[in-house]
Every structure is written in structure tokens, then in C-alpha cells.
Amino acid sequence: MSIHEVAKMAKVSIATVSRTINGVPTVTPQLSRRVWKVIEELGYYPNTQARALVSGRSRIFGLIVSEITNPFFPEIVQGFEDIAVQNNYEILTTSTVHDPGRMALSVRRMIERRVEGVAVVTFGMEEALFDDLKSRNVPLVFIDVGPPLPRISTIKIDYLHGLRQAVQHLAALRHEKIAFVSGPLTLKTALARQHAFMQAMDEIGLAVDPQHLVEGNHTMEGGIAAMQKLFAVAEIPTAVICSNDMTALGVMRESYAQGIHVPKELSVVGFDDIRLAQFVIPPLTTVKMSQAEIARLAFNALLTDVRRKNPSPTGSEYMLRTSLVLRDSTALAPKTARRKKPKAPESDAAGNK
Amino acid sequence: MSIHEVAKMAKVSIATVSRTINGVPTVTPQLSRRVWKVIEELGYYPNTQARALVSGRSRIFGLIVSEITNPFFPEIVQGFEDIAVQNNYEILTTSTVHDPGRMALSVRRMIERRVEGVAVVTFGMEEALFDDLKSRNVPLVFIDVGPPLPRISTIKIDYLHGLRQAVQHLAALRHEKIAFVSGPLTLKTALARQHAFMQAMDEIGLAVDPQHLVEGNHTMEGGIAAMQKLFAVAEIPTAVICSNDMTALGVMRESYAQGIHVPKELSVVGFDDIRLAQFVIPPLTTVKMSQAEIARLAFNALLTDVRRKNPSPTGSEYMLRTSLVLRDSTALAPKTARRKKPKAPESDAAGNK
DNA sequence: ATGAAAGCGCTAACAC
């Protein structure tokens, strides 16, 4: 079943069928109707491969994520698909699972399928992996990183805005000993978050105890470990801001295990605002970095670039604001800072004082 | 950059280049080396659209899921991608977000891209939506449902096996009043789970109090609501099995809110074993329905079907076992069944007795 | 063992 059958049944040339489908205005309404009728009857759908081949436009955008099973990404994938669908684009999603080999393979798959652009939403990456894409002038969009090159867009995240709100929110609740659990400091984005936190603290004249700066790894386990470190130091914090929500969940979990009540004894703030943040107990106060918005910005960056005849030589930049979402994991600082746990082990520390 | 450039540089015909790439054995090793060398140098990647067009095989499988943002699905998507990559298949994932319109659109997108097969992993669906696919003889694989038609495979889930283990596990812990929170009973899969539960209870001679059978909706909110109902009845259960993990999380959350300790006062069992089940507090005992295995079975069903010349007239069936995973949300039944909450409202019921 | 050529289904000149 091809355009030819439609043409034959409608008694027109294949060119007319093509024009009808593509809405070329020269086609007589009468003919157009006839053609559409046949198309419906036959249940004809154009072959996109043939279209792509002849037009040189695949109408596919690639989306590379770190790992689809990380709760941060599905919302982005969904958002990306939603907009793609509206624009008659298909989306080729690949998950690199933090494996450089898979990443390289992703790029290869993208090229083989002749995607028109690629959105790269990953934690950390080797830029060299994208050389094949760059040399082919495939529009690219990155988060936070990306050289000022033509056909390369960057979505900058304004970490400071949300983190400043978080810090000031805690300060308003009389917290002074505010800890920060970072992500892996090899990651630029993790570093940027930590810097933003430091700056926000500095702005309101709050000192950061070096012991209150601990490195996590953006996982729940990392949060648990970080929490253990934090509560082993002399001066225990009354609030902790985490570099991402999974870390915050880990901190909350460990707090629960240690019988430390959140938020009464410890305020916890996350970052990202993954869906799950609403559902944990207590619902997590966090800095929202809208995944839907990232998807939208990334898609539009690509679309804009594809349509552009002469790409700007310096690439394009987009900005995403972050902002605090208040939920129930933060509260007024306790009057007297909690001291280190008594050494005597309790058989049941969980939840009961 | 096309096969022609490679041919020219290697001083062979395009046919030879094609044969080399496709590993046709007639090509002289010497020529083959020459061609491969040029391919490397040029960074040439074959155009899959052209390949698909001429060969009639797109090397794409479709994967339709209910919603990628539901924690149940990402693991399936990842598993599917992993196997697809190994087999040089591309995967076109679409998320229907429970919208029949989006579902219809999904099917359309699949047809337009000429996928070679489609795996449908959704909660409930209108079979009619797949008529277009069926009439085109596109291999299909469904979970649990699916008519015995050629080119249609079904993955049957053995709910009973895991649920029987769950029930017997609880019985061994001296539980007798075991409640069940079902999914929406309009869903065949939800119904099947409930039936399996009933049967498992029946097998060991345990009666199910009708008040202990409440309908949820496979969301956390549904679990919360169900839990409230369950603890408003005269005879309060000591254990509750949930039709899926999200429901179980809701039940646990509401237990926490009501100050009911899990597992000391209430044992909770989930179903699915989503990744998150390991991370909640306490880690959830649940019936595992391996998402990776579903992905594997579905992909292989499709691959098998694609390769088959004469499809079996009755379709194929695959079976997936479920089995209990023990974690910390189940424990010995309390000696004396907890009674209904005292009417006097407590300002702080959470966690403290 | 290799090359020439037909053709997959479509779009876009170009004619009329």
C-alpha cells in the first residue's frame, strides 16, 4: 500500500496525492476531497522513511538521558514527547546508564537514524563523544554546559535563585547551622549547586561550618551516608539542604532511623522537585527545577535551530529559573540544638522518643 | 556523505560497499579491508531510512506504555532498550498517559514509522485501537490479554504463585485477618490479582472478611483512602496485601500518619516490586513481577514473530512467574488485634505513641 | 567475486 494505490483509486497522479497530504494550496478543493476520501478508505499512512529520504528531514529528535530509571528523567521524557507530538516530531530516546560505551552507541544510533537534533540531558559527559554530531552540524542542546558554537544551544540553570530562597527560608525559621550535602564534586552541575549555596549563605552573613559541607553522590544511599557524617560532628546542624531530592530522601530516611524527627528536630530541603518529593513523609520542601520546562526549552531550542538558515556563530542560550516549593520538611529551628546521640544503643530508635 | 563517496574512495562499486557492510561472504577479504578503512576514515554511517525503504524492514520495534512517569514503567523501557540495542533494533517508545486519543496517536506513529512489531504494556486498553496494526499484520505482544490470533503474542502473568507465597508467608506469621486492597476492578489485571488472592486464602482455609476487601486505584492516594476505610471497620486487619506497590506505599504512609507501626502493628505487602520498594521505610515486602523479564519476554516474542515465516494461527503464549520478595514490612501478627482509634483527636499522631 | 541497474515510496522541479 503506497501512494500509488491512492493515486490510482482517486484517479489522480501521485504528485497530486503528495500535494494533498502536504496541504499544498494549489490543489483544487474538489480533488483534495476525493483524495482524502480514498486515503481514509484505504487507511493509508505515508511512509516516513521515504519522506525522510527524499526530503532530507527525518522529523526525529534525539533525547539522551543518563538513565530513564532515575526518577528525575521520566518527566523530561514525557514532556519532550508531549511537545514533539504536537509538532509532528518523533523522538528517539536513549538511556546511557552512565556507560561511556552506551553513550557513544547512543550518538551512533542518532546519526544512523538521521535525527535532526539531539537534546543531551545527562549528568556529566565527555564532550568528545559528541564530535560526530557536531561535525555533521546536527543541532545540539545541553544543560548547563556547552561550548559557544553554532548549532549548539545551552540551557543555563539559575541555581542561585532557588537556593537563595531556600537559605533565606531557613534563616527566617531561625536556622543558623545549615548544612549542605553536595553531589559528586566532579560534576559541574553539582559544583554549581554548592557554589550557589555558599553564595546564598554568604549574602545573608551566615557562616558555613566546613564540617557541615559533605559530599554525597546524588543517590539515596549517599544521603544516608552524608547524614551519618553530619550527625557525628561536634556541632550538629538544624537544617540541611541537599543537592538533589534523592539525597534528601536518604537524609530523611536516616533521620527516621536515628529517631530524629523531621522537621521538628531537623529541617530538610531538597533540589529538583521530582514527583516523588510530594509523596514522601513528610512531603519534601525543595527547590524546583521544572523538568517539564527543561523539556520544553530543549525541544524549542532544537526546533528553532533546525528552522534557522544561518545559525548564530555563538550558539544560543536559554535560562531556567529555579524556585523554592514549600512543603512540610522544614520548620522552626529547635530551641536547643540537639547534641550527639547518647552512646547507649537503643533497641528501638525509630520514631519514638 | 553516502555510500557513493565510500565507493569512489575505495575504488569499488556501491554494491561492494553494501556487501561489505552487510557482511556478505563473497567479498574478497582484501577488498573488504579496503572498504572498511575508507568507512572509518570518512566516519560513514549507513542511512537507515534508505535501508528500511529498500529492504522493507525498519529495524524498529514500538513500545507503548501507560505513562513513563509511573515508576513501574521506566524499568521496562530500560530493559527493552537494552535488549533492542543488542539486537540492532531501534525502539520507539510512546506514553499514552491514559488518553485514548494519545493511544490512537501512538498506533498511528508506529504505523507511520513502519515498526516491525509493537509491545503493548499498558493498564487496560481498548483492543479496537489496535485494529490498524492487526490488519497490517504487525506482530503484537500484550500483557495478560490478547486474542489467539496469528502474529499476536501474550505474556501471561502467574499472579497466583507470588500471591500464594505472600498469603502463606503472612499465615506463617500468625496473621488471620488479611485484607486486600485491589486496583480498579474495571481492569482485568486488577481483577486477576484479586482472584488470585482469594484463591490463595481459600487454599489454606482462611476466610476473607468482605470488609477487608477494598477497592483502590493503583495510586498512592488510593492506598491512603483504602487504609482509612480499612481502619474504620469493626474488625481491623493485622495484615494487608496490595494490588501494587504504589498502593502499598499509600497504605504505609497513612499508617504512619495514624501512628500505626509497620510492621509491628500492621504487616504490609505490595505487588510489582518497583525499584522504590527497596527504598521506602521500612523496605517493602512485595511480590515481584520482574519488569526486566517482561521486557525480555516481550522483545523476544516480537523478534521470534518477525523471523517466523508462517505465524502460528493461534498466536504464542509466554508465562511469567511472580514470587515473593521478603523485606521488612511484614512481621509476626500482634497478639491482640488493635482496636479502632479512640475518638479523641490527637494533635500529633505521627510516629509517637 | 564484482559491477550495472532496477526500484523501494516519496517530494520537488519542471512541463503543460
Place this chain on the structure above:
DNA sequence: GTGTTAGCGCTTTCAT
């Protein structure tokens, strides 16, 4: 306004 035709990049006969 509509039809004819030349490819798009590849695979696959069919010759040689």
C-alpha cells in the same frame, strides 16, 4: 492546477 519525471541512499537481482 495537474501530471511527468528525476532522484534521495540503499539492497538486490542479474549479468559478467
